[in-house]
Amino acid sequence: MVDSVALFCTAGLVAGALYWFICVLGPAERKGKRASDLSGGSISAEKVRDNYNQYWSFFRRPKEIETAEKVPDFVDTFYNLVTDIYEWGWGQSFHFSPHIPGKSDKDATRIHEEMAVDLINVKPGQKILDAGCGVGGPMRAIAAHSKAQVTGITINEYQVQRAKLHNKKAGLESLCNVVCGNFLKMPFEENTFDGAYSIEATCHAPKLEEVYSEIYRVMKPGSLFVSYEWVTTEKYRDDDEEHKDVIQGIERGDALPGLRSYKDIAATAMKVGFEVVKEKDLAKPPSQPWWNRLKMGRLAYWRNHVVVVILSAIGVAPKGTVDVHDMLFKTADYLTRGGETGIFSPMHMILCRKPEKASE
Ligand SMILES: C=C(CC[C@@H](C)[C@H]1CC[C@H]2C3=CC[C@H]4[C@H](C)[C@@H](O)CC[C@]4(C)[C@H]3CC[C@]12C)C(C)C
Numbered sequence: 001m002v003d004s005v006a007l008f009c010t011a012g013l014v015a016g017a018l019y020w021f022i023c024v025l026g027p028a029e030r031k032g033k034r035a036s037d038l039s040g041g042s043i044s045a046e047k048v049r050d051n052y053n054q055y056w057s058f059f060r061r062p063k064e065i066e067t068a069e070k071v072p073d074f075v076d077t078f079y080n081l082v083t084d085i086y087e088w089g090w091g092q093s094f095h096f097s098p099h100i101p102g103k104s105d106k107d108a109t110r111i112h113e114e115m116a117v118d119l120i121n122v123k124p125g126q127k128i129l130d131a132g133c134g135v136g137g138p139m140r141a142i143a144a145h146s147k148a149q150v151t152g153i154t155i156n157e158y159q160v161q162r163a164k165l166h167n168k169k170a171g172l173e174s175l176c177n178v179v180c181g182n183f184l185k186m187p188f189e190e191n192t193f194d195g196a197y198s199i200e201a202t203c204h205a206p207k208l209e210e211v212y213s214e215i216y217r218v219m220k221p222g223s224l225f226v227s228y229e230w231v232t233t234e235k236y237r238d239d240d241e242e243h244k245d246v247i248q249g250i251e252r253g254d255a256l257p258g259l260r261s262y263k264d265i266a267a268t269a270m271k272v273g274f275e276v277v278k279e280k281d282l283a284k285p286p287s288q289p290w291w292n293r294l295k296m297g298r299l300a301y302w303r304n305h306v307v308v309v310i311l312s313a314i315g316v317a318p319k320g321t322v323d324v325h326d327m328l329f330k331t332a333d334y335l336t337r338g339g340e341t342g343i344f345s346p347m348h349m350i351l352c353r354k355p356e357k358a359s360e
């Protein structure tokens with residue numbers, strides 16, 4: 001009798017501890033994803049590992065990444081694999097922001113997002129485009145702040161579902177619209193939007209010119225476009241093996257067909273017809289390091305690793321989740337090294353205007 005009571009109590013304690021470790025400690029945000037809900041996005045659970053291997057096979061055939069037609073599929077596969085982990089461990093905004101002393105990561109993220117819409121100067125009710133919207137963290141902050149009508153586009157169907165769900169929960173359905181599509185060939189008429197922004201998304205385009213010219217096409221003459229670009233900075237040397245290693249690590253862990261130099265951004269914008277209004281690397285001092293948040297998360301990553309291993313072992317999370325989590329763990333290190341050495345920036349800001357009259 002005493003034995004069975006002890007057994008019962010121990011089992012209760014173990015179950016309680018597991019619940020606390022996985023469900024309470026797990027979510028990044030109060031209303032975030034739970035570890036027990038980790039999935040492979042639109043990929044069925046049994047195909048997650050195959051898709052992870054397929055993702056890596058792109059890097060064994062680098063020529064294919066250079067082919068524009070293959071890149072959206074490769075990026076789509078990547079976001080099926082990482083979207084839930086990002087939401088669980090980071091939140092609903094899939095980007096970095098400078099650390100702001102005395103402010104939480106959540107507030108610093110929102111301030112960085114609001115700055116984008118303030119730069120494009122839109123009025124309540126006007127239509128704006130979010131090129132590469134993720135699950136819509138920025139879109140909701142921007143719609144709430146500006147009262148503009150935001151249309152987001154993402155290549156990943158699973159993100160569309162997540163974004164719509166979050167928009168509904170936030171009561172922002174009337175201001176936020178999400179479509180699944182390729183930002184290299186958007187399902188919008190010419191001159192549709194009163195402004196456009198893109199946060200850490202155009203880096204996935206094999207050729208920046210293609211996405212910029214498509215954004216230019218759908219914007220109204222005289223309207224503004226702002227982008228936060230992932231770039232290598234003036235400190236990057238391609239004859240330095242350490243630099244090359246860090247940049248290659250960032251490309252592989254973030255589904256990038258090839259990082260561009262900061263020099264290419266304004267040149268490309270002008271090539272497609274934009275006037276460049278302003279260009280500034282928002283990571284440069286006096287901004288505080290954006291990579292602080294990645295470094296401080298290390299303990300949480302270990303806890304997440306244990307959670308993912310347990311959940312995969314008991315069949316709650318798909319089998320390849322551990323591999324995907326490992327890949328992100330290594331990526332966090334490459335990104336931190338990129339930030340600390342100053343050779344990489346995820347927030348090279350460019351503000352452009354579509355001229356009232358297109359030049360010849
Ligand atoms: C703009 C892009 C994504 C940028 C960031 C949002 C993500 C880049 C690396 C990601 C992460 C790395 C480590 C993960 C950790 C091991 C896990 O336990 C919890 C999630 C991470 C913190 C994850 C979160 C998102 C990132 C910071 C790219 C893709 C263009």
Ligand SMILES: C[S@@+](CC[C@H](N)C(=O)[O-])C[C@H]1O[C@@H](n2cnc3c(N)ncnc32)[C@H](O)[C@@H]1O
Pocket residue numbers: 072075079092093094095131132133134135136137138153154155156159181182183184198199200201202204205
């Ligand atoms: C790092 S996430 C950033 C998401 C969002 N801007 C944010 O900050 O939360 C990059 C986004 O770009 C989208 N993306 C990448 N390539 C795309 C393409 N060819 N067409 C449409 N969306 C694309 C991805 O699906 C993803 O939503």
